Amino acid sequence: MNEAFLPFAVPCIGEEEINEVVNTLRSGWLTAGPKTQQFEQEFSTYVGMPYALTVNSATAGLHLALEAIGVGAGDKIITSPYTFTATAEVARYLGADPIFVDIDRQTFNIDTKKLAHALATTTGIKVISPVHFAGQACEMDTILALAKQYQLKVVEDAAHALPSQYKGRLIGQFGDVTAYSFYATKTVTTGEGGMIVTANPEYAKRMKIMRLHGISRDAFDRSSSSLPSWYYEVVAPGFKYNMSDIASAMGIHQLRKAEALRQRREAIAKQYTEGLQGLPLTTPYVAPDNVHAWHLYVIQLTLEALKIDRNLFIERMKMERIGTSVHFIPLHIQPYWKERYGFEPEDFPIAYDVYQRAVSLPIYPDMTDAQVERVINATRRILTGALR
Numbered sequence: 216m217n218e219a220f221l222p223f224a225v226p227c228i229g230e231e232e233i234n235e236v237v238n239t240l241r242s243g244w245l246t247a248g249p250k251t252q253q254f255e256q257e258f259s260t261y262v263g264m265p266y267a268l269t270v271n272s273a274t275a276g277l278h279l280a281l282e283a284i285g286v287g288a289g290d291k292i293i294t295s296p297y298t299f300t301a302t303a304e305v306a307r308y309l310g311a312d313p314i315f316v317d318i319d320r321q322t323f324n325i326d327t328k329k330l331a332h333a334l335a336t337t338t339g340i341k342v343i344s345p346v347h348f349a350g351q352a353c354e355m356d357t358i359l360a361l362a363k364q365y366q367l368k369v370v371e372d373a374a375h376a377l378p379s380q381y382k383g384r385l386i387g388q389f390g391d392v393t394a395y396s397f398y399a400t401k402t403v404t405t406g407e408g409g410m411i412v413t414a415n416p417e418y419a420k421r422m423k424i425m426r427l428h429g430i431s432r433d434a435f436d437r438s439s440s441s442l443p444s445w446y447y448e449v450v451a452p453g454f455k456y457n458m459s460d461i462a463s464a465m466g467i468h469q470l471r472k473a474e475a476l477r478q479r480r481e482a483i484a485k486q487y488t489e490g491l492q493g494l495p496l497t498t499p500y501v502a503p504d505n506v507h508a509w510h511l512y513v514i515q516l517t518l519e520a521l522k523i524d525r526n527l528f529i530e531r532m533k534m535e536r537i538g539t540s541v542h543f544i545p546l547h548i549q550p551y552w553k554e555r556y557g558f559e560p561e562d563f564p565i566a567y568d569v570y571q572r573a574v575s576l577p578i579y580p581d582m583t584d585a586q587v588e589r590v591i592n593a594t595r596r597i598l599t600g601a602l603r
């Protein structure tokens with residue numbers, strides 16, 4: 216047995232992306248320009264939201280969203296600890312603090328009952344930041360109702376959620392601002408990159424200024440004919456968060472394929488869920504109202520029935536030449552967050568327990584049915600050989 220190593224994640228890049236990037240390189244325009252404008256227009260149409268702004272990462276997008284809303288020193292944002300550190304670190308950029316609320320064991324998303332309780336008992340919260348884990352939409356009806364009740368803004372971390380739907384509508388149409396990631400492993404990629412969408416013209420204007428050094432384009436827009444082309448005005452100490460035309464060239468074609476790529480991942484998820492029946496593990500749950508983006512396929516090992524733990528399972532998968540991963544190491548056990556707020560693992564018991572059982576299996580469109588079967592068979596072999 217000497218099969219090639221099956222990587223955990225591989226981007227799905229076609230000739231269209233390659234040709235568009237090459238054309239961009241030959242065009243003489245590399246930074247944000249015509250391709251970026253086209254990518255933003257197509258994205259805005261795709262999600263059905265008036266403003267879509269490219270950025271160089273989802274992290275940048277989340278930061279810009281909180282800044283535009285006016286989150287500042289002493290404010291709080293409320294989110295889940297079962298996420299990537301970016302969701303929470305952007306609050307710290309602005310001197311604000313994240314408040315964590317435990318997750319639902321089935322969906323890995325923020326538990327809206329616990330969210331309601333936290334909102335009723337905590338002051339100073341400005342923003343709810345739901346994370347659509349793995350591409351499964353959060354309970355947006357409840358979250359929006361709570362936001363309305365407490366007069367909070369909603370900034371969605373949709374890094375996994377392109378394209379995801381909640382009750383027949385795409386994620387991106389719910390919150391005040393939604394941020395997507397085009398990091399190399401995500402469902403749609405530009406290598407590095409992101410997009411922020413909003414329906415709020417004030418937020419859009421502020422995020423546009425702050426993504427490029429606080430430079431205001433209003434002077435150009437108002438009377439472009441009478442102002443020289445070299446002229447600009449700096450109105451704030453902004454950031455350097457814009458996307459290049461090289462990245463946008465990829466994004467244009469990735470976006471057009473987004474639903475086809477999702478469908479292939481959904482087929483893989485179905486093959487996994489059928490093939491993994493009867494084993495000491497829980498396969499992912501899909502809420503009936505959701506169309507799942509399937510960025511991740513996360514199983515939870517039934518440790519009580521096994522002689523091995525999650526880490527050993529991952530080691531054995533590696534010996535079978537299969538790459539896996541863990542999403543996520545909860546933030547409250549990471550040194551920075553743990554030390555800053557004095558967290559104990561049991562402060563968020565579901566997040567901590569799920570973390571110890573979670574294994575992300577490879578799920579990307581270019582995987583063949585035979586490769587998916589190989590993962591199923593290896594999982595079966597390892598787990599049946601490790602039964603208590």
Ligand SMILES: *Cc1c(COP(=O)(O)O)cnc(C)c1O
Nearest residue numbers: 272273274299301374396397398
């Ligand atoms: C990947 C990821 C991010 C950050 O995305 P970048 O584009 O790399 O900044 C944020 N949140 C979650 C949940 C992610 O998985």
